[in-house]
Amino acid sequence: MDLKDHIRTVPDFPKPGILFYDISTLLAHPAAWRECVNQLKTIIAPMKPDLLIGIESRGFLPAAPLALELGVGFTMVRKKGKLPGECISHEYDLEYGSDIVQIQADAVKPGQKVVILDDLLATGGTLRAAIELSQKVGADVAGAACIIELLGLGGRDGLNAPFHSLISYEI
Ligand SMILES: O=P(O)(O)OC[C@H]1O[C@H](OP(=O)(O)OP(=O)(O)O)[C@H](O)[C@@H]1O
């Protein structure tokens, strides 16, 4: 099965000139979504993670079922102000300005081996921030994976962890 057959592209979303890669159609097709989770499992199981980390919000979608499949916990990296209790923050640069991601302070035990998931890698800024945040709270980041990788933006080059993607597009 070709997962690309189940990714919808939407021109000019969320702004003119952006071609949006929409995984809604993949999620809506149980067999294709099962195949996607299986492919992620094949890549991630050999890393033997203790915990999976999903990046808000579309990263939660592959990370949560995969954690169940692997029999490990799942935790969330979220935008600032969304998580209750004590949180650790990491600020990162955007094209214009900056943003802050957070994780709960007790979400990762020191030295725990984690794998970080998102739906899509573009510039890599979001995943890079999640990797750095995870390392800040003491995680051993064994790897990171996305369903979709947009090539030509150098996204994977700035990542301080082994990176895997299931499908890629030249943009
Ligand atoms: O590699 P980058 O250039 O950082 O872009 C990729 C990020 O952008 C999208 O998230 P978005 O901020 O749209 O949030 P969402 O998942 O809540 O829709 C996507 O889900 C990744 O997290």
Ligand SMILES: Nc1ncnc2[nH]cnc12
């Ligand atoms: N082109 C794109 N499609 C979907 N999600 C994205 N996140 C960043 N760029 C994106």
